[in-house]
Amino acid sequence: MLEALLLSVIEKLEINHQRGMINEEVVIKDMKEILDIVKDKKLEEGRRLNFLVSDLVDVAGDALDLFKQRKIYFYYFESVLSWIGEIKQYLLKLGDDGAETETESNMRSSDNVDDKYVVGLDEDVEMLLRTRIIGREGYNSWTTLIKGMAGIGKTTLAREIYNHPTVIEHFERRAWVSNSTYFTMKELLIKLIQQVEDPQNLHTSSSLENMDNRSLRDMLSQHLQGTRYFIVLDDMPRQVHLKSFLEALSQESVNGSRLLFTSHMKHTNLTLEVEDVHEMKPLDSKESWQLFLKTINHGNKLTGEHKFPMYLEQRGKQMLTKCGGLPLGIKEVGKQLAEKKVSEGSEWEQLLESVDFTSTLKLLEPFYHKLDPELESCFLCMAFFKENATLRKEKLMQIWVAGGAGSQPDCRHSLDGLINESVISVKDKSTEYSLNPLLHMISIQKAEEKLGFEILRNNGNNRPFESPRHHRVIICSRDKFNYSTDHDKRLVSLFFHGGGYFDTSPSYWNSFKKLKILDLEDFGLKSLPESIGTLVKLIYLGLRNNYIKELPQSLGCLKKLEVLDIAQNFMVEVPDIIWELRSLRHLYISDLILI
Known part of the structure; x- marks a missing residue:
């Protein structure tokens, strides 16, 4: 029955195509692919499948109407194609009996959280x-x-x-x-x-x-x-x-x-x-705290001495910054802490130190899976940046392009797409953006899986990876910087966060044979070694907001360098060899002295 209905719709589309009414064959192609899916999977005529085919017949009828009304063709034809494509994806995800697969049936909207306690609306x-x-x-x-x-x-x-x-x-x-x-x-x-x-x-x-x-x-x-x-x-x-x-x-x-x-x-x-x-905007710190207290005390029936103590308010608010004002995250953390208090009876100080965001990230993961495929690579690159960082438009685009996420027009489209899909938030200035800390955690998780990304800390407490890494963030404290250069020959990007004693040997930089991105912004750097000139594949060099007084002559060896950002360094001496960098497209400077 369903196959016959689909064949009838395809026949009508093909007749109109022969008459010259249809100058696009995409609809017919998609309809035939859908027919093959129904045949190959031998889907039973269940309720869900009937609904999908009804939609398909309806939207195909709309397609025929659109072809006859050329005035609105361009406005709506794309949405018709998109919806046919969505129906095709739904059919592919159906089980052989026409029912939802277990994975998909569990992937519900993470926005439908308990709204018993409402703050800030x-x-x-x-x-x-x-x-x-x-x-x-x-x-x-x-x-x-x-x-x-x-x-x-x-x-x-x-x-x-x-x-x-x-x-x-x-x-x-x-x-x-x-x-x-x-x-x-x-x-x-x-x-x-x-x-x-x-x-x-x-x-x-x-x-x-x-x-x-x-x-x-x-x-x-x-x-x-x-x-x-x-x-x-x-x-x-x-x-x-x-x-x-x-x-x-x-x-x-x-x-x-x-x-x-x-x-x-x-x-x-x-x-x-x-x-x-x-x-919608995230909750501010005051509203976040109100929601946390409502959730942890009233929502979980903690009374008397078991309630969250107010002397830990400051530490609690510090912990909540990880939620970025997201009610789902705040409620999940409050629920987790209350359950631990009841089951373990631990002190609140210990519980605050043991907060685990794993369950919250699981709730948000469907949001990641809903991303358009072409946006995924740029989203994964968000792992490179600091948590709660203010992201400049030009830097985002340049990092994405240099890291291989796409061409400049592609990355510009991806930026618009991530804003449209509420992944990246626009700040007060239209050229500055932010990423929710919980989404930042997801980007790190997925970048580790798919990009060969790692985060190293100079406290020596690092998780070893079996496969080679292609992207790395090094988080430094005030301790001496000291890292092995094993496997560094495969690194494409290297980011330094925090600040600390940066004293590498000249040979350190010789190991980065494929490095295209080196970002040391806000790191407190005082000088660059002459051996920086060995990074001959470098495309992006970020040195903004440091204490650098001069750049080495070897900078002239970076023939592929397209972006040099040395803004907000007071009175930097730059060798005039900089003008020989023929690939340089973007130069950000302030208080420059040519020597």
């Missing part, structure tokens, strides 16, 4: 109600997107609005649908109909499942006709094609009806529909 709720949900009668935009990284509280904020007394009184009908791992438009339509239809005329799930998407949209539109409704679509998937859905509901928008989306990203096919985007 009062202003957001009041502002959204006043300016976007209720206070915008007659305004053209009837859709709002709450955007932010996983665990930041998007669902909690939406739930606070949805259950607000003013909303309950203002809207005649309300409905809430949360995304499942395998989102389908058919499932969305069925859930909405079941929430908004007249209780005296309820349809059974089986009767609704036998209907196609177009009929379901018509039914939903009829149920909502003439009413003022408020619908929340929580955790919307990456590329879901919403054009027909929005068109079916838009007629009621003039009477004050509203749609509220939550997502970690701005969806490509929503940019023309959603004008209002509310970007």
Whole structure:
């Protein structure tokens, strides 16, 4: 039955292609690949598979309509292709019986955390109600997107609005649908109909499942006709094609009806529909502490002498900086500490020292897996930078390019993508960014697995790796710098964090045969050795904000150097041989003296 339905859709697409209506063969190609998947896996006609095929038939029909309406072809064709691609990926992940695989069924949104204890959302709720949900009668935009990284509280904020007394009184009908791992438009339509239809005329799930998407949209539109409704679509998937859905509901928008989306990203096919985007911010230190105390004391029923002692407030706040104001992380840490207190009876000082973020990172890992593949390499390179660092746009781009993450246009696209997907946050200046400390931990984990990355500390407490390393961060204290150069011939990038006694022998630098990136920014460096000139593959040399008085003559040997950053070093003597560096594209200087 399903194979016959797919063959029928492909036949219609091919007929239109022969008539010259379709100048793109990608849709037909994807549809044939999907048919092969269904055949090869011999999938049974289960509920999930039927939903996916219903979506596929619906979006293919949209594709035919788009081909006939050239005016909107360019705007929506990409979203059609994306959604067909998503359906294909869903089918590949289904088990042979048409059910979700165990791995995928366990990968739920990490934003749906316990919202019993809420901190820092009062202003957001009041502002959204006043300016976007209720206070915008007659305004053209009837859709709002709450955007932010996983665990930041998007669902909690939406739930606070949805259950607000003013909303309950203002809207005649309300409905809430949360995304499942395998989102389908058919499932969305069925859930909405079941929430908004007249209780005296309820349809059974089986009767609704036998209907196609177009009929379901018509039914939903009829149920909502003439009413003022408020619908929340929580955790919307990456590329879901919403054009027909929005068109079916838009007629009621003039009477004050509203749609509220939550997502970690701005969806490509929503940019023309959603004008209002509310970007969620992390909790500040005060709000983080309030949430921590609520979670650890009240949420876990710790009373009397067992409550978290206030004399440890400073140490507790220091520990919470690792969460970067992320409610999911704060709640998970509070829950972990309370459970240890009850089970082990240890002193709070010992418990604070033993905080483990492993469980929090597991909750956030699905957020990493949702990244577009082309963004992954740049995200992994975020491991090179310091925790809580302010990241300059030009440095990010230059490190990514020099490290082989892509060309400059590719890396610029990746930067925009990471911002769009709420991985990187834009700071006060549009050219400065930050990365949440918990996401930084994930980037380190994944970079160790996939990039050959390691972190070394001069306390001698380092984990050995069996495979050669290609990227390294060295974290120094005030102790003497002393590291073996074993396997350094494979290193592509080397970053120094912290500060300390930096006194390597000239032969040390001779071991880095393939080094392309050397970053010593903010390290407290006073001089560079003459042997730095042996790094003939070097592309990026970062020496910003140090105490360097002069650069060695051997700098002229770095013929492939493209970026030299010696800004914020007071009165640096630079040999005029610098002008012979023909590959140099970016030079950052201040208080320069040519010699």
